[in-house]
Amino acid sequence: MNRIIGILVLTLLAKATFGQSISQSKVPAVVLNAFQLKYPNAEDIRWKKDKVKYEINYKVNSKSHKLKMDYKGSVSEHSQDLYLSEIPKEVLGIIREKAPFFDLQDADLYEKNGSITYVTKVRIDGSNSYFWINEKAELQKYRRELKDSEIPAPIMKMIKSEYSTLDIKRAKYVEDKENINYIIGGDINGKDNVFWFDIKSNFLGHKQDLRDAEIPAAILKTVSSAYEGYDIKDADMIRTPKSQTWVLRLKKSNENMKVTFDKSGKILEVN
Numbered sequence: 001m002n003r004i005i006g007i008l009v010l011t012l013l014a015k016a017t018f019g020q021s022i023s024q025s026k027v028p029a030v031v032l033n034a035f036q037l038k039y040p041n042a043e044d045i046r047w048k049k050d051k052v053k054y055e056i057n058y059k060v061n062s063k064s065h066k067l068k069m070d071y072k073g074s075v076s077e078h079s080q081d082l083y084l085s086e087i088p089k090e091v092l093g094i095i096r097e098k099a100p101f102f103d104l105q106d107a108d109l110y111e112k113n114g115s116i117t118y119v120t121k122v123r124i125d126g127s128n129s130y131f132w133i134n135e136k137a138e139l140q141k142y143r144r145e146l147k148d149s150e151i152p153a154p155i156m157k158m159i160k161s162e163y164s165t166l167d168i169k170r171a172k173y174v175e176d177k178e179n180i181n182y183i184i185g186g187d188i189n190g191k192d193n194v195f196w197f198d199i200k201s202n203f204l205g206h207k208q209d210l211r212d213a214e215i216p217a218a219i220l221k222t223v224s225s226a227y228e229g230y231d232i233k234d235a236d237m238i239r240t241p242k243s244q245t246w247v248l249r250l251k252k253s254n255e256n257m258k259v260t261f262d263k264s265g266k267i268l269e270v271n
Contacts, residue, residue: 019050020254027054034073039065082107082118090137091118098142099124139175146171146182154201155182163206164188166195203241210235210246218265219246226267227252227259 024032027047031054035042042058042065049055053076056067060080068077084104095102102122110117116135121128124144132141151171159166169186180199185192191211196204215235223232230250238245245268246261260269 019048019053019055022047022049028071031069031071031073034069035067038075039067077110077112079108079110079119082109087118087120088137091120091133094133094137094139095120095122095131099129102129140177142175144173146173151182151184152197152201155184155195155197158197158201158203159184159195163193166193205238205240208237208239210237215246215248216263216265218263219248219261222261222265222267223248223250223259230257 024045024047035056039058039060041060042056043060045056045058047054047056052070054069054071056065056069058065058067063081065078065080067075069075084107086109087107099122102124104120104122105128106121108119110119117140118131118133118135120131120133122131123129127145127147129145130141130143131139133139148168148171150173151168156166165188166184167187168184169192170183171185172183174181174183181204182197182199182201183194184197185194187193188208192209194207196206198204212232212235214237215232223230227250230252232248233251233256234249236247238247244263246263248259248261250257250259258271259267262268
């Protein structure tokens with residue numbers, strides 16, 4: 001169950017943007033000073049802010065960087081572009097185990113909580129593949145884009161029989177440590193759907209985009225009472241073999257939140 005939830009959360013977060021853009025004049029002095037001391041040569045600086053952190057996009061010597069700091073000016077995350085020559089040979093060796101020949105499209109060094117991860121995007125046989133490799137040259141995650149013909153037939157048969165014909169927009173093969181999954185997304189009757197299956201084509205989860213009229217009345221009642229004045233910006237229904245939940249993105253002025261409900265309208269989680 002945790003594996004399924006983890007995959008769903010990552011996919012949902014991929015749709016979200018980090019906070020709101022702000023001008024440098026609105027950045028607290030302690031945060032601005034900490035950034036300027038650490039990166040005095042930064043150029044093309046752009047600031048964003050969410051509830052608790054600041055995100056800074058900037059360049060140093062024409063290379064792109066991204067930094068996240070808290071309100072005290074402490075760095076929590078940092079990433080920067082890498083040239084091919086800057087990728088450790090041990091990391092390149094892991095990539096070559098899966099693809100002896102590839103074209104490097106992008107590479108980044110990502111630092112968080114004292115750990116370093118090399119994130120690379122490579123082109124293999126006309127499709128993109130992504131690698132997450134730690135500083136010990138251990139593969140943490142691998143994702144490969146799939147052609148429609150590479151999707152296992154049992155997966156497409158199950159989707160068609162239980163839902164309808166899926167107009168495929170994206171398909172991925174993902175290895176996440178010991179887990180191997182297929183993620184298939186596309187349109188059914190004009191609405192976005194995403195399906196998850198394991199390596200044996202067993203169903204793991206389904207996320208479907210909803211129109212407001214398709215949101216259960218009990219959930220709308222809770223929204224109107226607990227979140228008065230908020231607008232519904234997006235709604236999804238998420239089903240796994242053991243549960244069914246509804247995730248709504250709500251907005252009021254500059255405040256955004258994601259709220260998970262059960263069918264009765266009970267609030268299960270707020271982010």
